[in-house]
Each structure stands twice: as C-alpha cells, then as structure tokens.
Amino acid sequence: MDQTTFEWVRGRFAEVLELDPAEISKNSRFADDLDADSIDLIEVVNSAEHSLGVTMAEEELYDLETVGQLVDAIDRHRAVGE
Secondary structure (H helix, E strand, C coil): CCCCHHHHHHHHHHHHHCCCHHHCCCCCECCCCCCCCHHHHHHHHHHHHHHHCCCCCHHHHCCCCEHHHHHHHHHHHHHCCC
C-alpha cells in the first residue's frame, strides 16, 4: 500500500465527517476536534477491517481519543497479521 496508515485514516475520517483532510492531524481528538461520535469511529474502524485486513475488538475502541491512537492500534494489528 502506498498510503501510510495515517493518510488512510485521515482520508476516511475526512470522507465520513465531510472535512478537509488538512483539518485532521494525529493529535486530533475525535469528539473535541472533529465532532466525531462513536458511530463515526466504528464506521472508520469497520472500513479499516475490510480495506486494511485488520480485526479490532470493540473494547479496544473505548480508550481511543485521538486519530494517532487509532493509527497506532491499526498498525499494531497489521504488524501481527490480525
């Protein structure tokens, strides 16, 4: 894949939330900065599971607050082949 995980996640959130990708950084907080709710997060994670071949338990999402934390979680799953 030519895109980094961050670029992919940023693009997907931009699409779901109808934002300019430039407004989304690794430090962006889902609720405070992006006005994203849990359904938006789950939509992006479901898309990652299908597009990037990862599987994430719903419980893992509870503690995620930033785009960077989600990127790190996806990268961990990709590294172990889940």
